[in-house]
Amino acid sequence: MLTVHGVPLSPFVRKLLLTLEYKGLEYENVPVFPADESPEFRAISPLGKVPVLDHDGFTVADTSVSCRYIDRVFPEKPIYPEDPVLEARACWLEEFADTKLIENCAGLFRQRFLNPKFYNQPTDEAVVQDILDNGMPEALTYLETQVPESGYLVGDALSIADIAVVTCFIQARYGDYDVQGDEYPKLRKYLDQALASPIVTARVEKETEGMPF
Ligand SMILES: N[C@@H](CCC(=O)N[C@@H](CS)C(=O)NCC(=O)O)C(=O)O
Numbered sequence: 001m002l003t004v005h006g007v008p009l010s011p012f013v014r015k016l017l018l019t020l021e022y023k024g025l026e027y028e029n030v031p032v033f034p035a036d037e038s039p040e041f042r043a044i045s046p047l048g049k050v051p052v053l054d055h056d057g058f059t060v061a062d063t064s065v066s067c068r069y070i071d072r073v074f075p076e077k078p079i080y081p082e083d084p085v086l087e088a089r090a091c092w093l094e095e096f097a098d099t100k101l102i103e104n105c106a107g108l109f110r111q112r113f114l115n116p117k118f119y120n121q122p123t124d125e126a127v128v129q130d131i132l133d134n135g136m137p138e139a140l141t142y143l144e145t146q147v148p149e150s151g152y153l154v155g156d157a158l159s160i161a162d163i164a165v166v167t168c169f170i171q172a173r174y175g176d177y178d179v180q181g182d183e184y185p186k187l188r189k190y191l192d193q194a195l196a197s198p199i200v201t202a203r204v205e206k207e208t209e210g211m212p213f
Contacts, residue, residue: 002027006050008207011171013051019067079160090154093161104135105168108175147186
């Protein structure tokens, strides 16, 4: 049995859930919040981060490790390409999404969504402005050079690169941010297709189910 510990609105939890859903795998979700301090959670997440994947009692923290593990154990519909060059590109874009890109997308989510809607705190407009003026343009300018004219990010099939990048932009939408097509035309076209794909729309529908906003 597969269990994912972590709230579905976390971008990293979403990355793992999209992986499982793409592969058509059944799972249970235990909605643990990030930095949960219970000893049970800390025992399976030494860094206190979500998600943690549990496969028949074997637990793995970190999505780059758990998505790769899933791909090895359930090889149908692979998300890490066989070819070493394509695999390296996919892993690099996964890493870029998990660091530079998510830092900015999650920053907007935190300031414009979590703070006002969950924590009853004001949005720090200076932080938002810095992301909009500096962090996001840096990330998107690079990504624009990596996106193909059409199709998937790497090779001719969906890979972990697509899953990792798309989960970031779903996060950014909660922070009222969308990529402008006049500045980043290839990325905009790519995202229009990726965000409209059935696994992505189904995931977003599920994670927003019952949300009052
Ligand atoms: N590299 C980790 C990152 C996971 C991560 O940063 N999760 C966030 C929630 S989106 C978290 O749990 N943050 C809590 C903390 O850093 O204390 C992964 O890929 O799973």
